[in-house]
Amino acid sequence: MKNILITGGAGFIGSNLALKLIDQGYFVTVLDNLSEQIHGDDPDKSFTYNLIKNKVNMIVGDVNNSSDWEKVLKDCDVVVHLAAETGTGQSMYEIDKYVASNIGGTAKLLESLTNKENNVKKLIIASSRAVYGEGKFECRDHGIVFPESRLERYMSNGDYEVKCPICFQNVKMLPTDENSKLHPTSVYGFTKQAQEQLCMIVGKSIGLPVIAYRFQNVYGPGQSLKNPYTGILSIFSTIIKNGNDINIFEDGLETRDFVYIEDITDAIILGIEKNEVDSYVFNVGSGEKTDVLKVANTLKDKYGVDVKVNVSGNYRLGDIRHNLGDLNFIKEKLGYQPKISFEKGISNFVDWVELQNVEKDNYIKSIQEMKEKGLYK
Incomplete structure (x- = not known):
């Protein structure tokens, strides 16, 4: 299986994957629309496209x-x-765009695979941890629970913790495994769940193995510094490089599982090359949780730019509090092992950013859009 098609292959993950596959002797075809939001108004100046x-x-x-x-x-x-x-935030008001691309585009792929002659032997799709919503927690009185979205009545009073859906007391975060309840809290998460399920249903009906990867928060060199809607390290970097202060949502103690780009591409290649793998869903992460306040302060220190890090208490409806992927299944089935620590990865990322042109900071514009839709408080 030497001919690989990567859709979105000029983007952050796709370009890194393409280079690694080429180095290993694969022939790579890329289908990409060179979106302005990611590549800017001149794709020929796009870092990842030029890769x-x-x-x-x-x-x-x-x-x-x-x-x-x-x-x-x-x-x-x-x-x-x-x-x-x-991007979860933008998905809440550009609903048709997200559904058309993520669900509609996938449906057209599956229709072609079903009805047109082809030699495709495996389908690998990029899903997201967003399908889990808040994820898996433990209640002192009710055991394992899967809470719904946090309620505005708590968050507006500065209480950002996740509550038990039965007794509403605070609950303890657990690593979320692949068998956890799927109940996304954003349109983006819903489209990823639908995408997964469509691929699994059709794959089974036509005898095509499907692997879905639920990526945690991916970062690393090449992540778009132009896009103010997704990629917290890139967003904060562009803010800092423009000399602007960073506004931290909630209390800054919300955590994410930041996984380095090289670990992501390694996982995808494992899925391509392991022929004994049939249809499975895998979490792909780092196995570490890092709070947002630490991310902001680390970036500020590494860039050596004196901006303020303001813990504002603002919040976005639909945001989750914590996430940490349980990696036991992917380690067992694929032999996956994350290699790049957050400390090493963020240093690599900063070194790369230092070599790039400073992009315009459009983050305030993206926040204003959310305010107008009543999603930012």
Whole structure:
């Protein structure tokens, strides 16, 4: 299986994956629409696009165009479907855009695989930990629980902790495993759940193995510094580089499982190469949790820029409090082992950012959009 199609292959994850596959002797085709939000108004100046330019079979096209799918699937052995609209906040008011791209584009892929002649032997899709919503917790009185979205009546009073859905007392976060309840709290999360389930249903019906990776918070060199809607390290870096103060939501103690780009690409290649793997869903993370306040202060220190880090108490409806992926299943089935610690990864990321042009800080604009929709408090 040497011919690999990567949708969204000019983006952050896709470009890094493409280079690694080429180094290992694969032939890579990329389908990408070169979105302005990610690549800017001139794709030829895009860092990630330039990583793969003239190294892959590049098809500029759209996942919502059936004829584009026919072009790229013809001689493909494995599809790695990364193309998607990303970011939980923006998804709450650009609903049609997210559903059309993430669900509609995937439906067109599956229709082509089902109804058109092809040689595809495996489908790998990028899902997200967003499918879990708040995730898995433990209540002192009720054991394992899967709480719903946090309520505004608590958050407006500065209580940001997750509550038991039965007794409403504070609960303890646990690593969320793949068998946890799926109940996304954002449109983005819903589209990823639908995408997963569509692929599993159709894959089973046509005898096509499907692997879905529920990525935690991916970061690293190459992550777009232009996009103010997703990628907290990139967003904070652009803010700092513009000399602007950082506004930390809630109390700054919300945590994320930050997983380095190299660990993500390693996991995908394991899925491509392990032929005994049938259809599975895997968490992909670092196994570590890091709070947002630590991220902001670490970046500020490493850049040596004297900006204020303000813990504001603002919050966004639909945001989760914590996330940490349980990695036992992917370690057992694929032999996956995260290699890059957050300390090492953030240093690599900062070194890369220091070599890039300072991008315009559009974060305030993105927050204003959320305020206007009543999603930012």
